[in-house]
Amino acid sequence: MKFGVVVFPGTWSDRDCGWVIDQVVGAQLQYLWHKDTDLKGCDCVILPGGFAYGDYLRTGAIARFAPLMEEIGEFADRGGLVWGICNGFQILCEAGLLPGALIRNASLEYRCEWTSLVVERTDLAFTSGCAEREVIRVPISHGEGSYFAEPAVLSRLEQNGQVVFRYCDAGGRVVPSANPNGSLHNIAGIINKRGNVLGMMPHPERCAELELGGADGLKLFRSVAGKAMKVLAS
């Protein structure tokens, strides 16, 4: 399994994702520069957190025009795995690879803290290692992470079961008090209809080792790495 980690100017979770892929999971790692024009044979492309191009104008608004983004769009069309985390989620929405948008947190403040997420889809390459409706603890770190979509888009997402992660309390209940940013329907992460493009605000790469306070994020990385192993085995 070869993970590609995209580096825009202003990206900062690239090294954390790289650390987890290379040192914790032990999978193959390839950094992809925003000016690159090919994906160098990567099986899963991660758009990591940060402030790509400074997030000037609007988060992700400039990054979507990066040369590499065209490649990523085609890769997604071919069914390739694309995983947007935090700023990466914002970029995927701006690029139209996922519906909706991420707006300013309801508190109007940046939030860096642990959240609990209930996993609502476990049939995906990203979550196959999670149990049905498992509650995982994953930190967030964003100022603009409130998921927003038109009512029609939102109901389509719900009908299609495209919501993958929802903010919940420790007991797995999806309640307003567990919502750190005002996201509609407590949405923390969604998948495209085809099931190969995931966007999520929380940072699984920050919780892949127990010494960092929790290792639930590792389940997601291992799911992706394990999927490839299954493919190879079959």
Add this chain to the structure above:
Amino acid sequence: MSLDTVDSRRLREVALTPEEYRVIVEKLRRPPNAVELGMLGVLWSEHCSYKSSKALLRRLPSSGDAVLQGPGENAGAVEIGQGWAAVFKIESHNHPSAIEPYQGAATGVGGIIRDVIAMGARPIALLDSLRFGPLPASRHHFEGVVAGIGGYGNCIGIPTVGGEIYFDECYAQNPLVNAMCVGLVRVDRLMRARAEGTGNSLMLVGADTGRDGIHGASFASVELDESSSERRPAVQVGNPFLEKCLLEACMDLAHTDAVVAVQDLGAAGLTSSVAECAGRVPGAGARIDISLVPRRERGMTAYDVMLSESQERMLVVVQRGREAEVERIFQTWDLTSAVIGDVTDDGHLTVFDQTEVVARLPIDLLTDGAPPRRLTGTSPEPPPSLHLDSLPPLVDAGQSLLRLLASPNLCSRRPIFRRYDHMVGDSTVVAPGGDAALLRIKGTRLGLAMTTDCNARYCHLDPSLGAQHAVAEAARNIVATGARPLAVTDCLNLANPDRPEVYWELEETIAGLAHACRALEVPIVSGNVSLYNESFPASGEGGPTRSGRPDGGSHSSIHPTPVVGMIGVIDDYGRRLEAGLKNEGDFVLLVGSSHNDLGGSEFLKVEHGTVAGRPPAIDFARETAVNRLILAAARAGLLRSAHDCADGGMLVALAECCLLGGMGVRCPALRPEAPLRLDAAFFGETPGRFIVSAPSRATPELQTLARRHHVEISLLGMAGGQTIEFEGQFRLPLADMRQAWENGLAQ
């Protein structure tokens, strides 16, 4: 322009005195031109020259086995093991933050990051020590500064892992913003900003140069008054995205050996960076052509270019002939770079505008020429003494605890640090909220602990003792994570030293720091002095003044606030400790002995509305013994948690252990032996104490270890439940305490 013709307004604009001007003329054997005068003005400002504090600062210990780089460089550096060096420094951005809180704080963070980058290190952590006037009146400063720190740190991707924040009337007009950055570099890759090698190129990289921040350094060296807001152009605007690119490009410079040195452009911009870089090499000089400096706007004069404090710029000394290699690295990150001059051996900084020489000054006159100011100190009236007998007896310790937990100086800092990304980097193994933060060094088992501390109320009551407390408390915070204290960076924030009582405070502060750092064997490897943190209404002349203060009125000056930033090392971060209680049934113990130390305490302020007495005495032999005991017990795996007892005393520390661990504690009634008073036993601030928890089976061994270290250890109670209880004295639900503690900043 002779002394007769240079008008006083002109001198005041560059913040030079007539005597200093006389020295300049004498040394140059000619009057300086306007550009030269501006350059000398900024470099001779207190902020750059330390002319009022230099002689005193030499008293601070700065050497030690681990020290790789002491004061005088962009930042200090110490060896931490396995080939790694920690590079760190703290710096003030007080004056800009008073005028424009968001940008002042943001650019303070940006500046200190560049200092660390210049040493070849990758910045891994930020800390911020903040002081404001009381809320809600000072909310404008508070909100702006916190947002500015987050705005810069969050965007650039360096975790903000610690710091401190206090509120006091004395900071209402003069908030303090001290930013500390810690970086990592391989010992053999540590760089020094020395302009070596005649003929090597000077390359300016990063942001284009604009008119922003002109005279920032001089501005930082005068008092604030009503006209200060007119100085807003002297506050720079930060661009963290650009600095992130600059950071990565500078890290990429490690791939080439074409780079001789990297120097930050901070206060006094191009003037100071070139002069300092050359000044570190005996006999070296520099020749620059300002027409080659990439600019943000048209019509800038030589004066503007030399004094601009535009942010996110670095000076790179490049081996002659290899400029293209370096330029390519910056191009990769879409950064501008331009060769603007070269290193010479004539000991002069010569500034050209194309072919015309616009300034030519000896390097040593710029960097070392400011005549030291001989100031004298006079001790002021001693603070009001404290008569313990006159204090009414403690009525209800539980209610006092609730009020202390809600005090803005003691309550939870979570509303602040959750606005800062403190996790990026995947290294934060002890997050903010407890004692020191602890970051692991990836690829090793090493952990690097870091903290900032200063109880300025103590410093107000006794500057020397207060400074000693700052060092001692920082060391205890490091020790509470299981790390051993290694080295210090300090930021001395004081009022106007031209006033004898302030100069006395400076003398006392430095004496106290020196004593404590020697006693605890922690050298001071970098630091910063910020004076003139006082203000009064406009004098009518329309300009800031540096003369003695007018009496009375709404003049306000800060308490001496020597912020101590300390780092420490733990060999195996798997052995780290945190403050929160961990296991039901663990014994909770108090390490160290308590005395009637209510002088200057938070208890006295909150419960009796008074600031009086002397701060607690410190016995450094005891401090050392207690610290060694905690470290030995941590290494032996005897402890489950450890927390420093500081502001608010034993009971506040114990409550924090409960709140952080989400677990209560049950204790028998506290019956102190005479002469120890009950209020002092609960809330006194005797140093050299920790609250620890340990499994019951480890307790005998812990007690034996304590005896061997000649340290008192006493059982307080047993962890468990959801209340804190001292039998027959009080019983409080954790939920009530949390309510008070978490809402203390909400006013």
